[in-house]
Amino acid sequence: MSIHMTTRPMSRILIVENEDATRHALKTLLERHAYRVEEAASLDAAQALAPQTFDLVICDLRLAGEDGTQMLALSAPTPVLVMTDHASLRKAVVALKEGAVDCITKPLDDDEVVTTVARVSGSPGPARDASPPGVPSGMIGECAAMQCVYERIRKTAPADVTVLVQGESGTGKELVARALHRQSRRAKAPLICVNCAAIPETLIESELFGHEKGAFTGANSARTGLVEAADGGTLFLDEIGELPLDAQARLLRVLQEGEIRRIGSVETRYVDVRLIAATHRDLQSLSRSGEFRLDLYYRLNVMQIDLPPLRERDDDILAIAKILLERACARHARPGLRLSRAARRDILGYAWPGNVRELENALERGVILAEGHLIHPDDLGLPSERASRATPPSAEPPHSSDDEASLDDDLSLEDYFQHFVLEHQAQMSETELAQKLGISRKCLWERRQRLGIPRKKQPRRMA
Known part of the structure; x- marks a missing residue:
């Protein structure tokens, strides 16, 4: 499943990102795939580099004190790929409507970045060595359990049905959602990812369904909800078992009738959204205890994909x-x-x-x-x-x-380290031993303690 570079014309890419670590990591990744990359930490710095002369601009929507959507006008006619975190998804939807070619979300996934950049810049994407057909981008593994997951994704993605992804925390449920979206007929529409556990219970309904101006204290303007922002595309609700009961009732209405109503509004809006939900909890057990609506569970569980734990x-x-x-x-x-x-x-x-x-x-x-x-x-x-x-x-x-x-790969705590130290400590100082082993003196001391290898006492000199 390793990625190797393919021969292609070297596209010039400008990265506009004020976070040094993110900018450097993205530059390193793209240069490994034969792109020529320039960096800018602000809109002014980007403008000085003549962004319209590049093949692609990748810009964070949340620059320090600046609005990243301004790059759309500054870069024209060069296409702009926007980056955002989950908190700025609404802004990303606006940017897409204003002409951004696509959006990638933070934390960035290397495979998704390379594949998206290749697609929007018109250059060939990364090739995979010995990858079985049908393995979704970004997913790794060829064991029998994962082959079942890939097959279920392949069959389910084009069917446009609601999907429930189940698996322990950290198994890659969002990767499954992204694969389903990429292989569906909605692939060119937005994918909106929401972690239900990360939004305070008092704000979850407003975040998902939107609100009108004056609907509650602090609602100084109308706001589009994330369900409405995903219209035409896919909505991924991670940790859906944490969704409050009132929000569950509203979500059930979306699945049954395709209807939403903003908080404080009497107007019904219609949306066309494919829902993918994920959880590490047993929703049936939660429904028996009254924490999750049973009718919503049945609506969600049209198709189920179970992710195996790493062990x-x-x-x-x-x-x-x-x-x-x-x-x-x-x-x-x-x-x-x-x-x-x-x-x-x-x-x-x-x-x-x-x-x-x-x-x-x-x-x-x-x-x-x-x-x-x-x-x-x-x-x-x-x-x-x-x-x-x-x-x-x-x-x-x-x-x-x-x-x-390389014999150095035998430098394990059990064998080579112990053998080397016992053989050479009479002739070498601790500093020399550490240098030969390629470790610090502190690390050498810690490993001596762990393995019970005492320092050889040097003979005392007679005065």
């Missing part, structure tokens, strides 16, 4: 780790970092209660903390009292060509 995907874990590690290395400008054999063994043996999201966080820590060119178990920072599982012998990390090409 049930033994065949995929290292492949996923490899790709996530490449992305983290690119974000932090640390190319070439690899997992030691001991780190891979720990990754396979850990139960990953936080699933892919937890794995991604662990690898991010590893990239930041690693000394030298290998990431070791202590760099990953997994819990000491970890929810571990027995790793069958067949699941031991295989010897890859990378392992055979």
